[in-house]
Amino acid sequence: MSWRQPAEGVPQERVWMAYPVTGYSLGDTESERDEARRTWAEVAHAIADHEPVTVLVDPGEIDHARRYLSSEITIVEAPLDDAWARDIGPTFVVDDESGRLGAIDWVFNGWGAAEWATWGKDQHIGKLIAELSGAELITSPMINEGGGIQVDGSGTVLLTESVQLGQGRNSDWTAAQVEAELARTIGTTTAIWLPYGLTRDNETFGTRGHVDIVAAIPTPGTVLVHEQTDPAHPDHAVSAEIMRVLADARDAQGRAFDIIGVPAPEGLTDSEGFVDHSYINHLVINDAVIACRFDDPRDDAAAAILADAYPGRAIVGIDARPLFARGGGVHCITQQQPAVQSAKRVVPIP
Template identity: 40%
Template structure:
């Protein structure tokens, strides 16, 4: 498996891996220069022409913009609408996409000790391609990373492996968290073994140890992205979605993950402290919510009564804020208090996020941090 830089891709040159050159992926809780988002408009993902979702995205962007610069990429036909709705200090740029999941279609940023910023350009196949993918085509999504590299004038490492940003979490000190359900799924990279995938992650992201959780959240349509189940909140500390209801399928998934985490050590040899965040709900799609979505043969069906993979772990860590989804009035305050205790130097902002969840993800899924080199 070969990795090329954007410059070398034209000639077939094979430079050293990012890690060999000194690049690494920082933790999300490390300082940022910016946050990148995309504007929702796809009618088979977002109900009622995406108007309710757009309002939720505006609230997320506004909250993060208290902490750092926010860029929102917009298709040309929605540019004026987005510019009017978003605050003036949020930067709106024309950046065409097939849908609005910047975590997965955007770049994974890398930093170098000498102050350089670079990015990884993974392959993207809409979470499974023609074997369970969520929509077709995804041609505009695949160009987003190249365009952002051009905008920022940074090196782009082309990694010939299908991987979405929501499938990985790092602690910035050599440890990566992921799930077997996603990264080893036959609809992503069927020819790669676990050992080969692990080597590629280390070479690309500058990590030294991969902790594999078995599965992602129950009915997560991304095939088990880790960012909906568990994430690093500090070196040696992990937040994990949890339910005490043994009859809920999520209980067994969280219990499996807890066993792995409690028996693991990170790249520095530390045992992990696991903080349990309550699961909202369970949450299901309402009749009125399903009726507002265009039903197309090539898109993921969203039916009344379908359970959604709601999780409070799907939050964004900004420089001075943590932006969390509000999903369940019975659990929101408890989750907010737990997150505030985990991030005492940041202000936790809750944003009504059911409209984002109806599209299949949440706040972490629609954001991508640009680290400060």
């Protein structure tokens, strides 16, 4: 078969999520735990207004999940280490000739074997979701996460040297080997390598440079890029370099990109230092875009840019500050499943 990862804006069957579990993503105090559960539930309910949602829940959180999640959300019990469905779940692909759905099960090792991460349970989630979705399982020997790639559905993939080739992942691979494995699994023919991601994301508790907080491709030939306009923030230089790389790049059809800067929020810091708050980390679903908001003066302007980039879709804002405080955004906690005729629906647990 010839597998291809479609663009995120194609019709979807459902979105997969994982509910926060004991640890940093849930929090230490009762107020922090309530905040996490409410925020994940808010994202799930916003999606459910447009398409089905399935949430994997650790056995220890089932009772809480049933209180925070409405009956329209499908709950599946599964042991979890963490709550970042984009990274621990599979990447869905399609075979255009047969109409079949596939699911790439990458090797997951806690974002490059980060010293703070555990992944003994999460490393099995890709296979589990593949089985539940009715997709054909495609195993890959490459250490990768869904947040580390962005595609246009037409052969182009954006990725990051500090992720796919970084320490703890595939540091003994060449760029050509990574590109060959992506061609085999997600069907891309042109890889555009960004040097790194945002500053905080490259610090101790980050992913070491995921692209889904930096750049997104709403349509082939167009790329949305996180633009830090304040020189006081270290990401000012980072975003300028990423824009330079993209300006010199060509997509799989040989086109130069129409680069659209999405200004970062005005807020520069929190109690931990410079933030990586980004409007790029949005989720495209059927008829809508679930967008990040930060109670910031630039929230509305960013929503307007997304509305132009995704015409005909409602822009649904979620306060993403609780997500970013835990290490990610809306895109990071979700994974979309494209709609194909061959996929079977999961059965809700009683």
